[in-house]
Amino acid sequence: MKKALKMEGFRRTRNGISNLFHFYNVDYVVYLEGGKNSFSKDDILESSDNYTSDSEDISFWSKIFDNNINGKKFKYKSIGSKKTLKEIADDLILGQIRNIYIAMDNEFDEILNKRLLHPNILYTHGYSYENDIWNAKTVIDVLKEITSTNVDENYINNGFNRFISDIKLGVFCDAYLFKKNLSFFERKSGILFCIDCSNLDTFPSVKKDVIEDRILLKSLKVNTVRNYAYKNKINTLKHCFGHLLADFCCRIINHYIRIKHNFNTITKDIIYRLAINRFFNEQYPTCAFVDHYKNQFSS
Template identity: 40%
Template sequence: MSFTRTSNGLANQCLFYNVDAVVFTEGGNISWSIEDIYSDEYNEKAIDIIFWRKLFNRFTDHLNLKFKAVGSKATVNAIALEIESNNISTVIAAMDSEFDELYNRKVNSSNVLYTRGYSWENDVWNADITVSILEDLSGEEIDKNTINDCIQQFHSEIIEGVYADAILFGSNKSFLPRKGHLKCVECSNNSMPKIKPEFLENLLSENGLKRKQIQSFGKTKKINSQQHCYGHLLNDFHYHLVRYISNTVLKIKVINKDLLENMAISKFDQMMPNEMLEYYKKIVTNTVPNKTYKQSTLRDTTAHS
């Protein structure tokens, strides 16, 4: 299938799938360019699709949507700019927030959606969901205090790294490693995962950042590690926490990471905190296809009354 390499071609992709709109997300095995997207290249499966589909199914079950994962956020952002520039109503771009709001980089369109936190991982993972997954896996009650203490320790020890990450993001750089991010976490089959403070200390020196500088910036901007920590790092920390508890306490030797992520998203759908529910309901129901459907339904109801 081939599409015209213009914004009109992008807008008309919905016609080839007989859907109300095409939703582009990050993720998948291949990272496609915007030119590839015009030619209908995309990843059929991605964890990001699972996350966003859950939200659309929850808040807009009347819409018929086609989901496409395109790999990098840069490509989704390029699609978002096309949506904004050409007022495209049949395409939706959904992506991680990262620190875009902090630097006023978000694309302004009701058809461009962002996660509430840095990424979907930040919105999904918390102590309650971690405990619930472990209890489902084991059929046993889990010591919630142990889980809470480990997670709180992680956040208290990573927070300066998150502050530094936010500062460097403004210069299109990062502090926490995007490749090999687990270098800053001690992961062992014999102990809870925990941050390596000496690794973060070395990163501060390498980047010429002062502790007083990053603390002032982070506190002024109201940055917190739950919402703003690099998503892959947070996700992998929770994976290793679940793995440790499973191995040592529950005697479950194998934990599949992909399955765990799917379980976490399903739990999030069931246990979504109120602030998350309100946020996602607002942005999903505010998309143009959803508003158009509601207006059409209202007109039909009025016509037959």
């Protein structure tokens, strides 16, 4: 983890956070999720060193800021925990902290009316940044970048669309349980429990029987879940658990480069960065939700 210089005079105070922009010679400090470590609010107040300076969230959000604000400089800090971000956001709303932005995953906050309202508090359009960047076109664009040749787009589109169709009920269940502070998908480990991806020679796919078994395990009524999802306009691509979606797309990419080019697998950290770059280069200016971000910055 890269660390900033220690600033002894600005430890343990909200005023210290408000004045950090002076030390970084920027206009604002931006606090984000992501990074290898998760810090509490006390950690953030205790030391300006407690953050990660290189993360996928920073790669994504820095491009969002670059596309929506001109003539300003920013220092980005990934602190891992959305809980911590929300606690810092409370101080921002109360006017106890200034000169910062906070950007976080939407998850289901929009649907549950839990978004914190302040001009300097921003949310992703989808469940997380992964939902905003990953789609079949992004997979294809990343493959073109890796292979420097044409890609079998029908093959990718058909497999990706099949995933969206097959995972749909699981996403509905996840949204339904989230309102009860529960979840359908695994969040910490075993994220791909419902994905058949053990053999790179075959296109990864949803284990529909595993989805059905978990519905029974969670004592969920499918009609109730569907009614909730349709009422709240749950969209599979937008609201799928972001890490599941991103990891699935990484599996597609590694499957494709193996069967088509006999390449070795590529780590998902590299694939994530490629996807972020390809999305902003190829899709962001004309994507369906570009106004979501423009409107947040103009509020």
